[in-house]
Amino acid sequence: MVVAASVPFDGFYAAEYTEVVRLAVALxxxxxxxxxxxxxxxxAAYRRWSRVSRYDDPAGWVRRVVTNRCIxxxxxxxxxxxxxxxxxxxxxxxEDPAGPADDDLWAVVRSLPRRQAQVIALxxxxxxxxxxxxxxxxxxxxxxxxxxxxxxRTIAERLCVEDTSVHGGDGNG
Numbered sequence: 199m200v201v202a203a204s205v206p207f208d209g210f211y212a213a214e215y216t217e218v219v220r221l222a223v224a225l226x227x228x229x230x231x232x233x234x235x236x237x238x239x240x241x242a243a244y245r246r247w248s249r250v251s252r253y254d255d256p257a258g259w260v261r262r263v264v265t266n267r268c269i270x271x272x273x274x275x276x277x278x279x280x281x282x283x284x285x286x287x288x289x290x291x292x293e294d295p296a297g298p299a300d301d302d303l304w305a306v307v308r309s310l311p312r313r314q315a316q317v318i319a320l321x322x323x324x325x326x327x328x329x330x331x332x333x334x335x336x337x338x339x340x341x342x343x344x345x346x347x348x349x350x351r352t353i354a355e356r357l358c359v360e361d362t363s364v365h366g367g368d369g370n371g
Contacts, residue, residue: 207247211240214257218264224319225268227308239264258334265316306356314349317342
């Protein structure tokens with residue numbers, strides 16, 4: 199959803215928050231972390247609202263901020279796990295019994311290179327077009343198509359998927 203620049207921040211927040219959190223959950227795998235990262239992204243937008251509200255796509259700006267924060271959060275989490283492992287402790291189980299049925303898929307997505315994970319999440323969680331994704335991430339449409347193709351291929355290889363919807367198409371949704 200693209201919210202017009204004339205909308206006050208509270209209207210923008212109300213219109214976009216749920217979808218931004220869904221995107222962050224897809225990238226982090228954890229609803230609690232996703233909500234925190236989404237809230238941080240909206241705080242950043244609020245602080246700069248006089249400028250961000252004039253962008254062609256303020257919602258895309260927030261999505262770019264949240265996807266970048268998700269990737270950074272994942273890196274911090276991995277670094278923390280390594281530190282804990284060095285101390286000889288065991289990683290606690292964070293399995294969520296109410297997690298999505300396709301948790302294996304999203305675990306693979308989260309293991310993809312940063313841009314591939316962002317592109318896959320925007321395409322499949324939010325059903326964004328290649329053009330929208332390019333605008334949100336600040337890259338070219340051909341770059342988005344390349345990341346979609348490579349990401350789909352890796353997901354298919356890792357999950358041994360024979361479904362043509364994962365292999366096929368160029369993501370021109």
